[in-house]
Amino acid sequence: MIQYALRCDQGHDFDSWFQSASAFETLKNAGHMSCAICGSAAVEKAVMSPRVAVPAKAETTAALRKPETEGEKAITALRRHVEANSDYVGTRFAEEARSMHLGETPERAIYGEANGAEARKLIEDGIPVAALPFLPNRKAN
Template identity: 70%
Template sequence: MIQYALKCDKGHGFDSWFQSASAFDALDKAGHLSCAICGSEEVTKAVMAPRVSSSAEVVSEKPLTQTRSDQEKALAEMRRHVEENADYVGPKFAEEARSMYLGSTPERAIYGEANGAEAKALIDEGIPVAPLPFLPNRKAN
């Protein structure tokens, strides 16, 4: 795993973990990176200082899975709500959303994956969609 400091074209800074440097490159090339704050798809690596640990480094007593801030609590609650109340349709999100909008499929709450071009096409067609600020559990690792 590798952690990168990232920034978007709007000046927002955030960081994220990737399986490897090549995994970051593949996601970037496929257009699957977006700003964690505003959703912009113009994301680049930011300048980072190397992380050097020493033997005197103090280990946090908080477990890694403990929620630390109100924002993290809100995101965890949003994830729980979406996963309990909507159907995961995976990479067929755009197809399913369009089908429901046209009346071919009964309306229901769905979530899944769409690249930037698919999302833009849905919005241009007047189909109401919104990005989620997290990856589905099936795609998080």
């Protein structure tokens, strides 16, 4: 994927993603491109600066990972406490919380993921839940 800065003949600047440089040309030549602001079909690539990835230095990376403020330190401590004293149930959070509330499974401390509708339904049904100020760790592979 490639992102291009674009400009129409009316002077509107916008950007868009394309599968490749040739995909941009194919769409433009077929007349399938228009300004995102005014709809003009006269769209050209605008001047743009290249994006260059710069590897971070080890000390910079370490400094970015270190909590700096008292609030960040408190959230880090809360996360460690929750992870050490609770079971992660993933996307089954609403199902597990409801099952414990109904007495179908033994009560225990759990944390996981629920969408807004699931969380709202739990609260409406009198099941105590709270949003955590962090996302759960997820395995990438």
